[in-house]
Amino acid sequence: MENSGPNIDQQAKELESLMARVRDLRWQFGDETYDLYLESVYDASQKIVSAVVKKPGETRALKLETKIDRVVTSKKWGFPIMFLLLAAVFWFTIVGTNYPSQWLSLLLVDTVHPWLKSMAELTELPFWISGLLIDGIYLTTAWVVSVMLPPMAIFFPMFTLLEDFGYLPRVAFNLDNVYRKVGAHGKQALTMSMGFGCNVTGVIASRIIDSPRERLIAIITNNFSLCNGRWPTQILIATIFIGSLAPSYLGGIVSAASVIAVALLGIFMSLLVSWGLHKTVLKGEASSFSLELPPYRPPRIKTILYTSLIDRTLVVLGRSVMFAIPAGMVIWLSVNISIDGKSLAFYLTEWMDPVALFFGLNGIIFLAYIIAIPANEIVLPTILLLTVLGSSVSGQEGMTMISANSALETADILKAGGWTLLTAVNLMLFSLLHNPCSTTIYTIYKETKSLKWTMYATFIPIVLGLVVTFLVARIWEIFG
């Protein structure tokens, strides 16, 4: 042991002088040793491959693939095919959702809810316990499940099908030109499409973008993709107020077109905000863009069903249920706690009304958006409930009335609540342009680890929403 001291010292000295010599050599010969090494590795492996692997020549599959690629990325057909495919996915979702939603609502709201109530009466539960649990928590949860589950169970598998087939990278390839011009990454087209399902998925998917600057842009602008929680609001309001303006045989198409218009406005806004960020707080050069266009392959049905139903649908649904529970409690409490015979919700609504009307909305909508920060899908139920209460129906009956979710009855409730075409249009716009739901905000924070960017992502859409609704309201005043 005694001898090892000086020995180690000497070794350290030798190592030091060796390292110094290495550095001197690097100064002399340049800094590209890694690149040279990589080059030699590729060179060697290329030689081995060409010596050992037999090339059968271009196979038929490859030729077919090239032909498909030439069509789906062509100037003439690329964009129409893309829009048609996305429109088809949305159409299937809208049409396919109707019946399962009604069945679920029939089961959960019209059958189970009265049964629970009667059980509560049998066991003589106090009014506030049964109200909070059954009218508050259970009903809100039931609404969320019956509204959200069917579209997710249809949308996610279809989207995963396109993904699995290999079409989505081609979409990114087509759209990259536009995204490059606004200083964003081509893969933002992919994260944006994921956002159409759920913004949380979209924000997490932004990890595929390797440049931090462009990843931030993708994360902040993801909220401009209409998410699953907002599609039902859009569709229902469009059907009631805009579809009804057209002759009945055109109603469906007109309302679908207005929803697609809102979604396109969202895409436009995401490009605009990306450009704005790129020009101001997130300056920088477009980073490298390399995207593999993988070979097309027959979809693997089992994998698709598993990833879309278990990984996506159940996870997203589970989360919204978790948020619906406290929201249901808040709604029930705000409706049932009363001062001087009028509920808390009534006062809040009255107080916000003048400001809200200024923006072409109303106090109920504002209150609903505050209560529904945890999950967008409970916005409409909250609005309906609060509107019913505004027309002086008692809380108990009001809670049950939202089970009447057929479009016709909803229309009657809203029109009785003083809604005009302007309210409907501005609600659709505000539903697109407002803060992300709390889960998304939390996810943005987890992904960026920055309060500052989380604030940007939260407040940019609200400010845009208020500006847009304000302008629409003023223009409406002039021409209306």
Added chain:
Amino acid sequence: MNASFLTVTFWILASALLLFAAYRWWFKYVFSRKNPELEEKTLIEDALKHLFDNEYKSLISTALSLSSSLKISKEQTHSLLLRMETMNLATKIGEDQLQLTTEGRAYALKVIRIHRIWERYLADETGYHEDHWHNNADQVEHKMTLSQANEIAFRLGDPVFDPHGDPIPGVDGTLPAFEGVPLSEVTPGEIARIIHVEDEPLPVYQQLLAMGLFPGLEIKVLQIDHQKISFIADGEEKILIPAFAGHITVKPQPYTAFNEQKSLTLTDVPLGSKAIVTGISAVCRRQHKRRLMDLGVVPGTEIEVMLESAGKNPRAYRMLNTIIALRNQQASMVLVEPLKAS
């Protein structure tokens, strides 16, 4: 509750918000401007850099050269020099000449090491544009500690050059002897390799960048007189005035083979044609270069142009039996030799 009361509430809230915003702005304004300690540190470190730079290039530093370099008045320079002398960082020799002490030189090398490592980091790992590197590093060098810089250097694989071609001082404060000559002093007909493009002042640097001149580029000097310098770089004849040429340092090369043709890149290859990779342009940033190499873009790889998107940017290429889409900005970094259609 009547309507007018509510309107008043709204306006009170709105003005409160405005006041709050104004307050925040004021707070930021006051606290971001005055930091006397940092200001003095910055001044001293900038002075050290100036003295070291002149010493490195065997030039003489004076109080005058210092005041014009730091853009401060005579009086300020005087008191700055007094402070530096008491801190034992610099001394006066004779009438006017300034010299670094051993401590001063070590300090200067430390600041330069931080500056150049940070520039290397900006170039390799971020999306900042070239003309932001220097100004950003000029601020960071006064705030970052040496151990932080060493940590960054370790993660970057201990780089020995900054992105402008200057050597980064070692941890022990060594720096290789200055080599290379200004472009204005090369003999016509000689082949030289650009080893440094000066990043100050910014307008000149931007001009040189726009002309496509960067460290690593090989040039052949054609003619030099007191009005202009002409040379071939990347297959094009370029002309500079001597004042600008002084901002470029070159190292004459011993060999005589020089490619006077403009090198072709992937963007020059038409749709459906094939080409063989000959290299990656020296202007390509390291992170992009490695990405390209990871995809298999190395000399000898055969590449076929497969698809063009609307607007012809990006395009998709087949390399190593996979199809990869690249933006034209990346594709123009790949030097190729086109293959004749078979």
